[in-house]
Amino acid sequence: MADAHRHSRGSGHTRAPEPPSTPPLLPGLDQEQLQVLRLVGREWGRVAGDPAVWRRALPVNPDLGRFPAPAEILPSRFERLVRVSALSGQPPMEITEGTEVPPTRLGRVGYRVRRVILGAALKSTAIAYERMRKLVALPVLSADALSSVAYGPEAMLTVLVLAGVVGLGYSLPIAVAIVFLMLVVGLSYRQTIRAYPHGGGSYIVASANLGRVPGLIAAAGLMTDYILTVAVSISAGVAAITSAVPALTGATVPIGVGVIAVLLAGNLRGIRQAGVLFAAPTYFFVIAMFALIAAGLVDAAGRGFQPVPAPPVTLVEGVTVLLLMRAFSSGATAMTGIEAISNAVPAFRPVEWRNARTTLTWMIAILVALFAGMVAVIHLSGVVPSTQETLLSQLAHRSFGSGWMYVFVQAATAAVLLLAANTAYNDFPRVLSLLARDDHAPRSFLRLGDRLAFSNGIILLSVSAALVYVAFDGKTDSLIPLYAVGVFLAFTLSQTGMVVHWWRLRNRDWRKRLAFNATGALLSGIVFVTAGITKFTSGAWVAILIVGVFVLVTLRIRRHYDTVGRALRLHSHAIELPMHTIPAHYGSCEPASSVRRGAPESPAQWAARENEETPEEIHHLSVVPIGTMDLASMRALAYAASLQQPVLALHVSTSEDEAARFRDYWVLWGDHLPLEVVVSPYRAVVAPLVNYIEALHEQRPGLTVTVILPEIVAVHWWHRLLHSRLAARLRRALRPLPKIVVTTVPFHV
Incomplete structure (x- = not known):
């Protein structure tokens, strides 16, 4: 986990790409997009209020430690998967990237068969x-x-x-x-x-x-x-x-x-x-x-x-x-x-x-x-x-x-x-x-x-x-x-x-x-x-046909992603802004840096905490996972800020370079909301995301944590196969925990 709010005050430049063996997940922004991001940040500054108030309003301490660096991960003698410590000293997790026990009897049988064949789902692991x-x-x-x-x-x-x-x-x-x-x-x-x-x-x-x-x-x-x-x-x-x-x-x-x-x-x-x-x-x-x-x-x-x-x-x-x-x-x-x-x-x-x-x-x-x-x-x-x-x-x-x-x-x-x-x-x-x-x-x-x-x-x-x-x-x-x-x-x-x-x-x-x-x-x-x-008539025609179809399909897929990319590009006239800032009384809350994690609660205590009957009894925290700075992410941030509740933006990076590059973008935007960057030692995204949200939940079990996800919604069903079902996977992974809400902000293309 990267230290909380260690933002490098740069100019938003892009860094050198990583070697092909570890492809970066964060798309780079060109000069035009960087200029638009700066303009959008100015518009946010007019309506979002003082960034310091948003940070003081956090009911949790977002700094939960860090995962070990890849150099610290050593494999066992006969495996390529190794155990790594979880955030905040948590024990090894059992929830993986969207796997849970199905509710139906037939589903439970299939789940057990899968576990016997494939083994227990791994979460606190990394590829060495x-x-x-x-x-x-x-x-x-x-x-x-x-x-x-x-x-x-x-x-x-x-x-x-x-x-x-x-x-x-x-x-x-x-x-x-x-x-x-x-x-x-x-x-x-x-x-x-x-x-x-x-x-x-x-x-x-x-x-x-x-x-x-x-x-x-x-x-x-x-x-x-x-x-x-x-x-x-x-x-x-x-x-x-x-x-x-x-x-x-x-x-x-x-x-x-x-x-x-x-x-x-x-x-x-x-x-x-x-x-x-x-x-x-x-x-x-x-x-x-x-x-x-x-x-x-x-x-x-x-x-x-x-x-x-x-x-x-x-x-x-x-x-x-x-x-x-x-x-x-x-x-x-x-x-x-x-x-x-x-x-x-x-x-x-x-x-x-x-x-x-x-x-x-x-x-x-x-x-x-x-x-x-x-x-x-x-x-x-x-x-x-x-x-x-x-x-x-x-x-x-x-x-x-x-x-x-x-x-x-x-x-x-x-x-x-x-x-x-x-x-x-x-x-x-x-x-x-x-x-x-x-x-x-x-x-x-x-x-x-x-x-x-x-x-x-x-x-x-x-x-x-x-x-x-x-x-x-x-x-x-x-x-x-x-x-x-x-x-x-x-x-x-x-x-x-x-x-x-x-x-x-x-x-x-x-x-x-x-x-x-x-x-x-x-x-x-x-x-x-x-x-x-x-060998054309002996079967070589099959291989040649496969090559042709493969190239055609991959070009069509690239064309769709290019279309989506153009739709998601930042445009100052298309940015949604929150109409209200966070209430001033949030500025007097206990500072996030003083929050300490309490003892784990029992299921009975969980049930008791879910018995709020009036709106005043519910205390909120909105967590917005952000992959890149585009229109869909800006819409999700605007939606979260408009709720006038504490907001924490969360970015998962696969390397320190990528994390620093995202911080540069965030600072160029204006650093209007609290940001935490998780540097994962392995190229999974959901597992460290779930790990972090679990750690936040353990820190303040009484909070209702709402995870707000930007979601791409394609018109044609075959295009939907090309996009991540992150929301569904997060819901399955977080369902065992009380007081966790997962919602999406759709962006139609």
Whole structure:
């Protein structure tokens, strides 16, 4: 909590924006708006009365302490959620962002089921971003890329086998081309990490350098990639299980949907394992793959590295350029997840960008070794794709029989693929939150759920992935055509954005860096076009259609938010002012600074205090939560002041910089009403707001606290989905407390 009324007497200037990893919630005001705010403040000064009278009239002390700074929040060993102290030394709270026990019997049953699955609602908690060392970051961030070795080579051979033995002979040249592409794209992303040390995902890079629409196209590619990462990883993981246990083959779809449900519940709980436990499946997979490659090479060495003749296969089509291009684009899906490290640069220990680049180099080296080694062993062993058993399972059976080593290979493969699916649950909601921050997605995707995870984004990812998985019957080879389009679309736009970045910057060695990124953009673009053309009828059209619809919808959402923003802009002629000031006798009340919190009251005392029968027995305090200084907020402040009762404005900030910026705006307006700023160490708004109001209630239980909220009311119902239901969430959260009233001041757009 910020100290009460510590207003910095500035000129109302805006401060530098925070890094993309922590998007600010307070919109900045331009020079025109700042001038209007100053004029509006003068009008308020004529009618609102002496600000000192409003402050003396407060029946509570608004200074309730502060939340701990983010640096003081330390995670436990196995969780990402940590307990933090509440305001005024209160015990940990149990009311979360709008969750309460429903009044109906069926609702109570559903509530209890939810609590069993998701765990108890968390309130006095915060997200702690654990800094990872390289040995932990490598498996955690590389799971998606390294696990693609389990299906990338097989996807390539599944296309080549259509041309029979002759087609399979092209596997080595195509693999060499894919390895070259891996090296080029890997070096390109090393440049991205250096240029964007706060995380340079495709959406951020493309938006910053190419513009809004290319940025949205890159985001669409990323979103498609993450959805298909879940579907493809789970389908490949289930294939590894059914290869080891053929009796489960008929249950492929139910098993996959069940796994998605488990991932959904686990991520909604907001709990993730510590880095060491998270790293184990990836390291086991790498060990298993190197053991499999070594065993295959030793076996081939015994026969002078002569390839075993492939079994007879049915010739479906001849070797054509189109077929080779399809095989190349399918095999290139082994590169998925390469950009994960560039997205997560702030998660590394200092020096962040240098450690991230080193980790990326390790990942590319391992990926190249595994992919090249696997293709070589498959070529030497003469195995071909089969609908009954994966290539990895065939190789493991050939090298290790059906013993414990075969079980280890299959278990490690299934584990890392499921882990790779879980990686998308970290990135998909994050990209959605960035889109919501930029008004290209509903702002509900900025909100943290009961367990302080981006619940709405997690649910959307799970539903989308499950629908895709069921629609394609959980078959990896059917999902691969959709996969390559989104992956390489994002790669292409990200690398093209970096070309523009270096061209504009032109610092030391900019030509060399531009050349790396230009080569990566060119090759990624070739793969994208190849996949789009050659796999169009096989399902790539679905991915292209999704990208187009996504861009259209996000632009429409942005247009609506822009319309609302124009309607909310300050206009001196449209400002509502209170007609009366606070009565003079309030100035003789006990000063707020002398108010002390009393002992907590029992429910019986609460009931007794709610027995006021005359208006004179009711003592008021109006609390007005203010997000920004706009027309809706001014209307709510005017409404509260017109009641001629004590008023306290409340602002929740996610950082000290944002809090200082809001204080500058408030001072520029004239500081006419008492203001308290709560600096929250986590990006939730409702939880600290409820915490503060509870603390005020505990300080003076006899007060009737009226929470007055500005509310945007849209004309069309589909536009209402784009706006916060803050009033309803606050009502549910505060309903257990007596003498708390929540009301709204509507602003129609």
